[in-house]
Amino acid sequence: MNSVNWLIRILLVFFLSHFSFAADTITLDHFIQDNNDGVMIVSAANIFALGFFSPAGSTNRYVGIWYYQIPVETPVWVANRDNPINDTSGILRIDAGGNLALFQGNQTLPVWSTNISIAGSGSTFAQILDSGNLVLIQENNGNAVLWQSFGYPTNTWLSYMKVGFNLRTGLNQAYTSWKSSDDPGVGNISFRMNPGVSPQLVLYKGSIPVWRSGTWTGKMWSSLPEMSRNFLINVSFVDTDDELSFSSDWKDSSLIARYVTNETGVTQRILWNNASQSWIISYSIPNDQCDFYGHCGPNGYCNPYLGDFECTCFPGFEPKSPQTWLIRDGSGGCVRKSGISMCGNGEGFVKFPHAKVPDTSGVPAFVDMSIGLKQCAEKCLSNCSCMAYASANSDTNGGVGCLTWHGDLLDTRAYTETGQDLYIRVDKNELARNTKKGLLQKKGVLAGVIVSSASVFLILVIFLRCWVQRQRRGVLTAERMKGKNIINFTTFEDSLGEKEFDKSTGNGDLPYFDLSTIAAATNNFSSDNKLGQGGFGPVYKSGQGVQEFKNEILLISKLQHRNLVGMLGCCIEGEEKMLIYEFLPNKSLDTIIFDESKRSLLDWKKRFEIICGIARGMMYLHQDSRLRVIHRDLKASNVLLDAIMNPKISDFGMARIFGGDQIEGNTKRVVGTYGYMSPEYAMQGHFSMKSDVYSFGILLLEIITGKKISSYFPDSNPSLNLVGHVWELWKEDKAMESVDSTLDDSYSSDEILKCIQIGLLCVQEHAAHRPAMSTVVSMLSNEVTLPSPEQPAFLQNESHKDDEISNSEGTKSLNVVSITTMQGR
Numbered sequence: 001m002n003s004v005n006w007l008i009r010i011l012l013v014f015f016l017s018h019f020s021f022a023a024d025t026i027t028l029d030h031f032i033q034d035n036n037d038g039v040m041i042v043s044a045a046n047i048f049a050l051g052f053f054s055p056a057g058s059t060n061r062y063v064g065i066w067y068y069q070i071p072v073e074t075p076v077w078v079a080n081r082d083n084p085i086n087d088t089s090g091i092l093r094i095d096a097g098g099n100l101a102l103f104q105g106n107q108t109l110p111v112w113s114t115n116i117s118i119a120g121s122g123s124t125f126a127q128i129l130d131s132g133n134l135v136l137i138q139e140n141n142g143n144a145v146l147w148q149s150f151g152y153p154t155n156t157w158l159s160y161m162k163v164g165f166n167l168r169t170g171l172n173q174a175y176t177s178w179k180s181s182d183d184p185g186v187g188n189i190s191f192r193m194n195p196g197v198s199p200q201l202v203l204y205k206g207s208i209p210v211w212r213s214g215t216w217t218g219k220m221w222s223s224l225p226e227m228s229r230n231f232l233i234n235v236s237f238v239d240t241d242d243e244l245s246f247s248s249d250w251k252d253s254s255l256i257a258r259y260v261t262n263e264t265g266v267t268q269r270i271l272w273n274n275a276s277q278s279w280i281i282s283y284s285i286p287n288d289q290c291d292f293y294g295h296c297g298p299n300g301y302c303n304p305y306l307g308d309f310e311c312t313c314f315p316g317f318e319p320k321s322p323q324t325w326l327i328r329d330g331s332g333g334c335v336r337k338s339g340i341s342m343c344g345n346g347e348g349f350v351k352f353p354h355a356k357v358p359d360t361s362g363v364p365a366f367v368d369m370s371i372g373l374k375q376c377a378e379k380c381l382s383n384c385s386c387m388a389y390a391s392a393n394s395d396t397n398g399g400v401g402c403l404t405w406h407g408d409l410l411d412t413r414a415y416t417e418t419g420q421d422l423y424i425r426v427d428k429n430e431l432a433r434n435t436k437k438g439l440l441q442k443k444g445v446l447a448g449v450i451v452s453s454a455s456v457f458l459i460l461v462i463f464l465r466c467w468v469q470r471q472r473r474g475v476l477t478a479e480r481m482k483g484k485n486i487i488n489f490t491t492f493e494d495s496l497g498e499k500e501f502d503k504s505t506g507n508g509d510l511p512y513f514d515l516s517t518i519a520a521a522t523n524n525f526s527s528d529n530k531l532g533q534g535g536f537g538p539v540y541k542s543g544q545g546v547q548e549f550k551n552e553i554l555l556i557s558k559l560q561h562r563n564l565v566g567m568l569g570c571c572i573e574g575e576e577k578m579l580i581y582e583f584l585p586n587k588s589l590d591t592i593i594f595d596e597s598k599r600s601l602l603d604w605k606k607r608f609e610i611i612c613g614i615a616r617g618m619m620y621l622h623q624d625s626r627l628r629v630i631h632r633d634l635k636a637s638n639v640l641l642d643a644i645m646n647p648k649i650s651d652f653g654m655a656r657i658f659g660g661d662q663i664e665g666n667t668k669r670v671v672g673t674y675g676y677m678s679p680e681y682a683m684q685g686h687f688s689m690k691s692d693v694y695s696f697g698i699l700l701l702e703i704i705t706g707k708k709i710s711s712y713f714p715d716s717n718p719s720l721n722l723v724g725h726v727w728e729l730w731k732e733d734k735a736m737e738s739v740d741s742t743l744d745d746s747y748s749s750d751e752i753l754k755c756i757q758i759g760l761l762c763v764q765e766h767a768a769h770r771p772a773m774s775t776v777v778s779m780l781s782n783e784v785t786l787p788s789p790e791q792p793a794f795l796q797n798e799s800h801k802d803d804e805i806s807n808s809e810g811t812k813s814l815n816v817v818s819i820t821t822m823q824g825r
């Protein structure tokens with residue numbers, strides 16, 4: 001009897017451990033209960049867990065899925081989003097009907113349930129998979145998946161999850177934000193597929209589109225290059241009778257990544273950084289101003305790489321409200337110019353390469369997959385209501401299908417590399433203008449008199465800057481020249497058309513200009529056209545060959561940012577090497593802030609914007625661009641101002657072009673401007689991004705005080721320099737006394753004090769203690785508690801004998817730049 005008892009026990013143990021349940025399933029017998037401390041089910045490879053949780057800041061209980069091994073609580077799915085349980089009596093189990101259901105205590109109606117009708121006799125169980133998917137499976141029915149959490153997404157889009165439609169079940173798999181960080185209920189922001197004429201992904205705030213992916217080009221969404229880097233992820237776009245969906249997965253499966261639609265109105269790609277044990281936001285949409293839906297209004301074209309104002313009208317259109325356009329608000333869009341014949345009167349098309357094509361939903365747009373691009377053009381031309389066309393599937397073998405638009409063109413923008421060709425219908429005059437330009441380009445000549453009809457507000461004037469390498473004397477000089485014949489660009493061509501041309505001739509991406517063209521534009525380099533003496537600090541004679549020089553320039557020309565001076569092209573002929581920059585009418589920052597009569601032009605609001613702009617430009621150089629450029633000579637005279645006083649950093653690629661391998665590390669010869677140079681750079685020749693941060697700190701203090709680092713001697717203690725002066729006042733809690741007295745009282749002292757503190761943090765003696773530019777940007781834009789600065793370096797005035805200083809003071813009269821007589825090695 002006793003032995004039988006034992007046998008039964010042993011059998012029972014064997015039976016339970018082998019047959020009852022695995023730790024990743026919920027069965028009829030095995031349920032999970034909230035008050036049973038920490039009980040959850042965990043996927044086979046310990047990746048995801050399912051159980052009860054409360055969001056930070058809330059005591060409500062929810063059933064959710066999270067990363068099992070990540071110490072930061074990160075729910076990726078929530079079952080009872082809108083029906084929280086207010087105590088710990090929750091029980092998650094298989095109910096009598098076979099559904100997975102969540103009950104509060106012993107109540108009979110579930111709080112939440114998979115709620116499907118289950119036929120057949122097979123019993124069901126729920127299982128959490130390593131993908132993060134929770135599935136309800138029916139045994140004895142081929143283990144059919146009856147329900148899955150991937151079909152009912154919340155705010156998190158994991159690999160293999162879909163966005164789109166199951167056309168058989170009518171399920172719309174969309175992502176919706178939480179209500180707030182402590183309430184996972186369905187919020188206002190959603191990320192969904194809009195089937196329309198041509199499917200698009202759209203981020204909505206309520207029912208208003210915030211961002212649009214553009215059309216599926218065959219390999220990717222035209223405006224989601226980030227989500228479709230082929231080397232990183234494989235994507236799957238399904239368009240069948242049963243399904244219209246998009247999903248992706250990481251090729252490197254060890255990457256822990258998710259896309260989250262945040263209640264703040266963005267969708268972010270967030271990666272787990274194992275080293276820092278924290279989540280990092282690696283991409284965010286909308287990503288720039290042109291990403292915001294309809295930023296330039298109907299028939300407007302958004303190009304963030306333009307210097308001044310990102311909005312232009314399509315050719316043949318003009319701003320609907322020129323006044324708002326003038327104050328840089330393009331949202332009113334553009335209307336057709338009057339008196340233009342658009343119907344059977346010799347019209348044609350202008351190509352916009354690298355475009356996000358206009359919205360295809362909610363507007364008269366049509367798709368025809370049976371014809372190619374050529375027939376598409378004919379079809380569009382022959383129908384007077386057709387405004388534009390594009391290939392419906394542009395990545396596939398030169399493009400298949402035909403998209404046409406027959407009304408206003410909404411939400412169109414430019415990219416540098418991605419996007420597709422968009423063809424805009426223009427009347428015969430517009431066509432003639434553009435054709436002429438095309439022909440001239442083919443001859444490699446820049447037309448001197450191409451007048452933009454699209455928008456007179458956006459004419460860019462080129463000015464030229466030229467280095468003439470005088471070989472015999474081993475000396476480089478630099479000059480800037482301004483064309484007397486103004487060279488105007490049709491704005492939509494300035495970065496795009498040229499590039500297109502260059503690609504076709506194998507020249508790479510940057511327009512090359514004939515020396516003769518530039519000579520003509522500048523009246524043979526006449527001194528009348530000179531803007532000023534240029535300078536990028538003493539540099540080493542370039543040891544590079546022409547090809548390396550070209551490559552380097554090409555790279556640098558790709559550094560495009562609102563706060564960097566745009567490079568329009570270059571010219572290399574024999575010993576002459578020239579760079580062509582956009583022209584900025586307001587000269588450089590030093591000509592304004594250090595000028596008694598002018599500095600009141602810049603109120604605090606403007607100065608703060610300038611500080612933020614410079615910080616963003618520097619952050620871009622340091623980490624956002626692919627080059628990681630250290631400027632080495634950031635100073636007031638290297639910050640140019642455009643027509644609306646938007647700051648643009650100049651001379652940023654020079655160290656790279658002429659310094660060759662000296663972009664990091666130590667250099668025997670110190671290049672730069674005293675006063676702006678960090679101690680480690682000035683004394684040991686060691687430079688790094690942190691030495692740029694130091695220069696930025698000096699510049700920031702100059703902007704706040706209106707005093708120049710190199711020539712300020714405080715009355716109270718003439719042996720101190722500007723930094724010492726500000727530091728002494730800061731220590732005594734009197735930092736506001738250092739602020740430029742020409743600022744009227746319209747400033748916020750908190751904001752100014754914060755800036756002074758950031759400035760002092762940037763000029764700390766130890767490079768490691770200075771914040772990175774990205775930290776500076778975030779300090780400037782967020783309410784954060786800043787650390788206390790330590791004593792800065794260089795509190796005392798030093799005697800300066802450097803060329804740079806005498807030059808930058810000596811050329812006050814003209815533009816921008818200091819000088820440039822350089823010694824070769």
Ligand SMILES: *[C@@H]1O[C@H](CO)[C@@H](O)[C@H](O)[C@H]1NC(C)=O
Binds near residue numbers: 086087
């Ligand atoms: C918790 O919820 C139950 C059921 O919704 C309700 O009857 C009860 O009053 C709530 N308790 C508290 C403390 O809010």
Ligand SMILES: *[C@@H]1O[C@H](CO)[C@@H](O)[C@H](O)[C@H]1NC(C)=O
Binds near residue numbers: 105
């Ligand atoms: C539910 O549980 C409570 C407390 O445990 C008990 O008082 C109540 O009678 C139960 N109700 C039912 C219908 O079983």
Ligand SMILES: *[C@@H]1O[C@H](CO)[C@@H](O)[C@H](O)[C@H]1NC(C)=O
Binds near residue numbers: 110111
């Ligand atoms: C289940 O679905 C039915 C009808 O589809 C609905 O009326 C009911 O509220 C749902 N129950 C739960 C718990 O979601």
Ligand SMILES: *[C@@H]1O[C@H](CO)[C@@H](O)[C@H](O)[C@H]1NC(C)=O
Binds near residue numbers: 179180187206
């Ligand atoms: C959703 O949007 C509406 C109006 O746009 C707003 O009143 C409401 O507060 C929003 N709700 C949430 C949870 O943000």
Ligand SMILES: *[C@@H]1O[C@H](CO)[C@@H](O)[C@H](O)[C@H]1NC(C)=O
Binds near residue numbers: 234236250
């Ligand atoms: C994605 O690519 C990886 C590596 O090439 C491959 O192992 C995986 O099966 C692919 N995933 C899909 C869904 O095709």
Ligand SMILES: *[C@@H]1O[C@H](CO)[C@@H](O)[C@H](O)[C@H]1NC(C)=O
Binds near residue numbers: 260262263264
């Ligand atoms: C949403 O964004 C805010 C601000 O960036 C952040 O604090 C919060 O954690 C984000 N929420 C999610 C779910 O990622």
Ligand SMILES: *[C@@H]1O[C@H](CO)[C@@H](O)[C@H](O)[C@H]1NC(C)=O
Binds near residue numbers: 274
């Ligand atoms: C994550 O970092 C820890 C140490 O911080 C290390 O032991 C572990 O191997 C790392 N895991 C991965 C997947 O790299």
Ligand SMILES: *[C@@H]1O[C@H](CO)[C@@H](O)[C@H](O)[C@H]1NC(C)=O
Binds near residue numbers: 382383384385
């Ligand atoms: C032009 O195209 C639209 C849309 O396809 C169509 O409704 C209209 O009939 C066409 N007009 C002519 C003259 O073909």
